[in-house]
Amino acid sequence: MAEQQIRFEDGAAYERMMGVWSRLAGAVFLDWLAPKPNLAWLDIGCGNGAFTELIVERCNPRAVHGLDPSEGQLAFARTRPGAHKAQFQLGDAMKLPFDDDTFDVATMALVLFFVPEPARGVAEMARVLKPGGIAAAYAWDMLGGGFPQERVFEELRAMGQDPPGAPHPEVSQRAVMQELWEGAGLADIETRVITVERTFVDFEDFWDCLQPSPSIKAASANLSPSAMQELKERVRKRFPAAADGRITYSAWTNAAKGRVSS
Numbered sequence: 001m002a003e004q005q006i007r008f009e010d011g012a013a014y015e016r017m018m019g020v021w022s023r024l025a026g027a028v029f030l031d032w033l034a035p036k037p038n039l040a041w042l043d044i045g046c047g048n049g050a051f052t053e054l055i056v057e058r059c060n061p062r063a064v065h066g067l068d069p070s071e072g073q074l075a076f077a078r079t080r081p082g083a084h085k086a087q088f089q090l091g092d093a094m095k096l097p098f099d100d101d102t103f104d105v106a107t108m109a110l111v112l113f114f115v116p117e118p119a120r121g122v123a124e125m126a127r128v129l130k131p132g133g134i135a136a137a138y139a140w141d142m143l144g145g146g147f148p149q150e151r152v153f154e155e156l157r158a159m160g161q162d163p164p165g166a167p168h169p170e171v172s173q174r175a176v177m178q179e180l181w182e183g184a185g186l187a188d189i190e191t192r193v194i195t196v197e198r199t200f201v202d203f204e205d206f207w208d209c210l211q212p213s214p215s216i217k218a219a220s221a222n223l224s225p226s227a228m229q230e231l232k233e234r235v236r237k238r239f240p241a242a243a244d245g246r247i248t249y250s251a252w253t254n255a256a257k258g259r260v261s262s
Contacts, residue, residue: 015076017212019050021148022110024196025253026051029109029138030058032192033257038062039104042128044093044121045069045111049077049086055107056085065098067091093121098128105129108137110253112177113166119180126184129260135186136257137177138194142169146252148198149213155234156219159227163219177256186258195252202245203236 037060043052046066055064064086068074074088091097093108093115106125108115115121125135140147142165147153153163170176174191181189200206210216220228239247 015048015050017209018110018148019048021196021198021251022047022050023054024198025138025194025251026054026109027058028194028196029136029253029255030054032194032255033105033134033136035059035105035134040102041065042067042096042098042103042106042125043086044091044096044106044108044125045114046074046077046088046109047111048073049080049083049088051107051109052077052086052088053080053082057082061085063087065089065103067093067096094124096124096128100127101130102128103130103133105134105136107135108139110139112137112139112171113142113168115171116167118168118171119183122180122184122186126186126260131260131262133260134257135181135184135260136255138253138255139172139177141193141252141254142166142172144173144252144254146172146254148249148251149210149216151238152210152216152235153219155231155238156216158234159223159231161219161223163215165215172254174254174256177254181256181258184258185261187261189256189258191254191256193252194255195250197248197250199246199248203239203241203247206239206247207232207235 039061041055041061041064043066046052046068052066066086066088077088094117106129112118156163177191241247
C-alpha cells in the first residue's frame with residue numbers, strides 16, 4: 001500500500017464505515033479478556049468511542065479514559081450515551097500523558113498498525129499499567145486479507161490505483177504481536193484470531209458505507225465518473241447478494257494480550 005498518512009476526523013462517518021466492525025470484533029475480544037469488574041481502563045486511539053462505549057457497557061469499569069489525536073473523533077465520542085463513564089482527551093500513543101502504574105487494563109482497538117513506532121506504543125501501554133495489569137490489542141489482519149475493505153482495494157489496484165493504508169501492516173500479524181509484547185516485558189502472552197461477520201441491507205447500503213474511507217477517497221480521487229462506475233460494478237461482482245438483496249461477508253483481526261509481572 002502507498003505510504004500516506006491516514007487520519008480519521010469525522011466521527012459520524014467513521015461510525016458507519018468502521019465503528020460497527022470495531023464493536024463486532026471488540027465484543028469477542030472483551031469476552032476473551034474476561035476482565036474483572038471495577039477496573040480502571042485506558043482505551044488508546046479510542047477514535048469516536050465505539051470500543052470505549054463497549055467497555056462501559058460490558059465490563060462494569062471503575063473508570064475509563066479514552067485517548068486519541070483527533071479532536072473531531074473525540075467530539076463524537078463524548079456524545080455517546082453509553083460512554084457516560086468515560087473521560088476523553090487528546091494524546092499520543094507513543095507518549096501517554098499518564099503516570100506509571102495507573103491503569104488495570106490498557107487496550108488498542110484497530111490502532112496498533114497506525115502507531116509510528118509500534119514497539120514504543122506497546123512499551124507505553126505496559127508502563128502505565130499496574131503490576132498484574134493487562135495490555136491487549138486487536139488489529140485487522142492487513143497482510144492476510146482480513147481487512148473489511150481488502151476486496152475493494154484489490155479492485156482499485158487492478159484499475160491502477162494504490163489505496164493508502166496503515167504504515168505498519170506487519171504488526172497485525174500474530175507472530176509480530178508476540179514479539180512486541182515480549183519486547184515490552186509482558187508475561188502470559190496469548191494471541192488469537194477473531195472472525196466477525198457483517199450484513200448490509202443491499203449493495204447500495206454497502207457501497208454508501210465505503211465512501212467515507214480516507215483510503216478509498218485518496219485512491220479514487222482522480223477517477224472519472226465512468227471509472228468510478230466501473231469500480232462500483234467490479235466490487236458488486238465481488239459481493240454477490242442473497243435472494244433478499246442482503247450483502248454479508250466476513251473480516252478478521254489478530255489479537256494479543258499479556259500481563260505486567262507482579
